[in-house]
Amino acid sequence: MTSPGGSTGAAAASTPVISVRRLGVSLGGLPILREVDVTVNPGQIVALLGGNGSGKTTLLRAILNLIGHQAGTIELFGQPQAHFHGWARIGYVPQKATIGLHATTLSEVVHTGTLAYRHGGVRGLTTLLHHRRNAQVVDQALTQVGLTAQAKELFTHLSGGQQQRGLIARALAQQPDVLVLDEPFAGVDQTHQHSVAHSLATFRDRGGAVLVVLHETEMMAEFIDTAVVLREGRVIHHGALPPQTSHHHGHESEPTHRPVGLITGIESPWPA
Amino acid sequence: MSFLALAFMQRALLAAALAGLASPAIGTYIVQRRLSLLGDGLGHVAIAGVGLALMTGTAPLPLAVIVCVVGAVLIEFLRQRGRASGDIGLAIMFYGGLAAGVLMASVAGQGAGGLQAYLFGSLVTVSTFDLGVVVALTGLVLIIALGFSPQLFAVCADEDYATTLGLPVRLYNFTIVILAAITVTTAMRTVGLLLVSALMVIPVAAAQNVFRGFFRGLAGAMGIGLVVAVSGVIVSYYANLAPGATIVLLSITVFALSWPVASLTHRRRTRRIDDPDPVPLPHQIAPDDHARHGHGPGCGHVMVEHGDHIDYIHHGHRHAQHGDHYDEH
Numbered sequence: 118m119t120s121p122g123g124s125t126g127a128a129a130a131s132t133p134v135i136s137v138r139r140l141g142v143s144l145g146g147l148p149i150l151r152e153v154d155v156t157v158n159p160g161q162i163v164a165l166l167g168g169n170g171s172g173k174t175t176l177l178r179a180i181l182n183l184i185g186h187q188a189g190t191i192e193l194f195g196q197p198q199a200h201f202h203g204w205a206r207i208g209y210v211p212q213k214a215t216i217g218l219h220a221t222t223l224s225e226v227v228h229t230g231t232l233a234y235r236h237g238g239v240r241g242l243t244t245l246l247h248h249r250r251n252a253q254v255v256d257q258a259l260t261q262v263g264l265t266a267q268a269k270e271l272f273t274h275l276s277g278g279q280q281q282r283g284l285i286a287r288a289l290a291q292q293p294d295v296l297v298l299d300e301p302f303a304g305v306d307q308t309h310q311h312s313v314a315h316s317l318a319t320f321r322d323r324g325g326a327v328l329v330v331l332h333e334t335e336m337m338a339e340f341i342d343t344a345v346v347l348r349e350g351r352v353i354h355h356g357a358l359p360p361q362t363s364h365h366h367g368h369e370s371e372p373t374h375r376p377v378g379l380i381t382g383i384e385s386p387w388p389a
Numbered sequence: 390m391s392f393l394a395l396a397f398m399q400r401a402l403l404a405a406a407l408a409g410l411a412s413p414a415i416g417t418y419i420v421q422r423r424l425s426l427l428g429d430g431l432g433h434v435a436i437a438g439v440g441l442a443l444m445t446g447t448a449p450l451p452l453a454v455i456v457c458v459v460g461a462v463l464i465e466f467l468r469q470r471g472r473a474s475g476d477i478g479l480a481i482m483f484y485g486g487l488a489a490g491v492l493m494a495s496v497a498g499q500g501a502g503g504l505q506a507y508l509f510g511s512l513v514t515v516s517t518f519d520l521g522v523v524v525a526l527t528g529l530v531l532i533i534a535l536g537f538s539p540q541l542f543a544v545c546a547d548e549d550y551a552t553t554l555g556l557p558v559r560l561y562n563f564t565i566v567i568l569a570a571i572t573v574t575t576a577m578r579t580v581g582l583l584l585v586s587a588l589m590v591i592p593v594a595a596a597q598n599v600f601r602g603f604f605r606g607l608a609g610a611m612g613i614g615l616v617v618a619v620s621g622v623i624v625s626y627y628a629n630l631a632p633g634a635t636i637v638l639l640s641i642t643v644f645a646l647s648w649p650v651a652s653l654t655h656r657r658r659t660r661r662i663d664d665p666d667p668v669p670l671p672h673q674i675a676p677d678d679h680a681r682h683g684h685g686p687g688c689g690h691v692m693v694e695h696g697d698h699i700d701y702i703h704h705g706h707r708h709a710q711h712g713d714h715y716d717e718h
Binding site: 181225232271 | 420547549550556601604
């Protein structure tokens, strides 16, 4: 079983996986993010919460260098983003709705994750020569998300939840130290949300870090270590989820459903 | 097999076989990126190169390759800039290429008729020099398109994800359009510039109907392309038809034949993939306003088939009978 390279436990002592300081991002002249601070440590699940247009996805894309930033700093594994080359260590799981993977099997989709690591410094043609090793990694990743039986199915024939887990498997095939996910529950029915949440919890329990954009904390609440709440591009909360929604509440307890409207309400429900 | 004794037929067959292999190979990436008409546009741009060659009295093939590659780089540059004007820019480039080609051909005293062999293909025009260029360039296209297939596939399937992997996405995007430009131009003698785009797209569509997965589809499309290109040349020799048109109509025939095969395999496939949800749906009882109204055929509520039972749409909810009460589904 692949396990993330990050150290287990002693999270506070080690270098943050992601460290964002006073980040400012403008898109088309419009300020989207202002003075944003976010820290993700190894072995942590950090949830990025906020309403539509609060800047959650923009923050994710800025961290991944898919868009540039105008102010502040982004450090990845202690290195400035501009000088960071270990992109294989960051497993990106986009919203499944944004991808058109037609005429492609699940196995082929997951295989693209193995392109992340270099074999002896060369990528190019040598990827084909490492097919057997890559196939093992893909098989492990599919096992971790419980989709081994669907490997040869067309990606577009899978259910929403299976597609989402497939994209998580693709990121796991990178053998990453951190997973970065954009609304992994969007368009996934409730029954499959559980399995997605457990895939993330398993990854965290093996020492990996997780940064996940959520629309609502339902399903994930019991796994979230730190919640970062954005409103209009600013961080309005950085810390634990309130007691009634954070830890040690099983499925059988009171509903953990927390609509976004409440999170982003004018009167903050968060403890000072 | 008397046609094999003719030198021009040997050259035409080899050139067609290479076009039949390379066009669907690069076409698979272009279809994956949903740019199916890119090849058509590049064909138009290449016409300007042919016109320029006719006007200056140089060999058409090398000049057409150069002009088409330059056009392809411009097109990809426009696409990456993502400007709203990119679409208009493409249209201007495509029709500008066609118009400039025709204009330069008429300056050369040949008119549009002089271009015809390049637009629709012509078996007797493949010279030994042309064949050398075609073999070299198509070889290059195939080596890159197959050798870097995992990377090119990753970029075409999900550009953002490929970027986060640290892949040189811009370089691969330029590679794809340049390879497409080379393929379009090298196929102009056999299939023709106006028809080669069909050979990039139709075998791919047929193969994706029959074979499951990107790489099987890639191999299948190359196989179909090879068969229709070679048989198209042979048929056009015996029936005295335009080779490009014959090849394209043959590939459309293969595509039509792929439908019944596809629907058969699809039916088998969907039955197998139909796995039940691992966790049962929460059992939620509908509010008890059903004492006065039991759902049944003809109760006035819309009936929806749901697995092994019928749901009734009731005030925006789906109700299903369960013993003495109704469940929300």
